[in-house]
Amino acid sequence: MATTGAERGVENEAVERLAIIRRFEAAGFRAWPATSVQYDGTWAVRLTASHPAKRLNSINPLDPSDDRRLGERIALAARRFKAYGRPLTFRISPLAAPAIPAHLDAEGWTAFGRSKVMRLVLSEAALASAVDQIPLKDLNRFVSAAFEVHGYEAELRPGFTEVVSSIKADTGLFVLEQNDVSVSTAICVHDGALAGLFEVATAREHRGKGFGKRMLLSALKWAFTRGARIAWLQVEENNEAGLALYRALGFEEIYSYHYRRPGQEG
Template identity: 60%
Template sequence: MLSFPGEQLAAVRRYEAAGFRAWPAAAVHYDGTWAIRLTAGHPAKRLNSVNPLDRGDVANIAERVERAARRFYSYGRPLTFRVSPLAGPELSSWFDQQGWTRFDESLVMHLPLAQAQIEGAIDQIPLKDIGRFVSASLKVQGADASLRAGLSELIGAIEPPTGLFAMERAGEPLATMICVHDSDLVGLFEVITHAAERRQGHGRKLLLSALKWARLRGAGQAWLQVEAANEPALALYRSLGFTEVYRYHYRRPPPLSGA
């Protein structure tokens, strides 16, 4: 784990806190400064992971990991750590020594809205009907209908003002996204274009409309999370002016022998 100056760690803390508010887990427990987030109704890793929030909090790792594992087992979720720059290097070394898998590296990116090229963006009013948005989102993702209740509950639990954006053609959803306005920040989540409609500019148009909505509401900075392996999305965000702030990844223990 690389060292990070205090200024950068302060920025990481700000985005991590905004992410927790924008994507709220159903249950949050703390073991020291490890935030243990669990959500029975939705399988997303961000909602079902241990998030260490202080680089110096690395005492009794094995004992605390075992306690977290019991919580995850009770929810039927695989024990998963989300490792940001706020996690201490000793914790990453412990994972390595124990043979834990590292996967799904992601970037947190930001864009000052004063620099966003939104002059020609379409004025789009966010949907008010959560049910309609959830239907569109699941269809665009090609996700199972069993996620409907969990996604609806998740969106309903978001406390900051939220814009639910959907682009449709003849009643069929093409792209969807969630825009969470939290003080000066606006977070962009679940930015998805239907597989059959990609590379046609739908995602760009929807993003620009959402950024315009956010700037009109007084937000000063947009941010988002994207998997490092998602090259098309990265290319889109970079073309809009987003730049990397920091990265995080996930860790899971090796399977039990004989499992």
């Protein structure tokens, strides 16, 4: 039976959507680099001995058709994760073959860490209210501010510093201060036409005062003047304050992903 025009249109839309997702997935890997990346077929196995973040220590399937020998490949990955002292973790995006989450379900794995990837088309109009801000050159000062704002544990500092210093793209480190106290931080990674936002946070006692919006607009203006035309970020689904801010700025969801671990509580 011949394919109809409508069916071809649906197929083309699906192909285009996967191409868009691949673009942002690749940008995410470049912007937040793991220290070790190995490939098993089209699975990117990312591991980082110096930092426990799940996005730096996860299996990332990148082709919906790659679902061969699941048990064997997962067992191989498990040995790698064990050698690094990291829990075996899958990151499931729309690029993962449907057979993978089905297999993990059957094996008793559970989902957690559901997040959205969002984007915003940048323009002079969208950034009209942005205040010019020069990003920090002092990595140590930024890390200190980020740890203060996020409330990160001190033992994570060496690994966090290593990850940030490993970013190869043009990177803006932004800190907004109030009365000499750090209230908001963000990392903006300018990668060609894309500007990725990472480690966005406002100190709990200063939330709801507009500091986060002001800082983000400044970071995006910095990237826009360097040629970025699309901003993007990742935000956990339960981060209601963050989602409200990003949506108010005009960000729209592109796709979502989540993590899986054996026996992990969701």
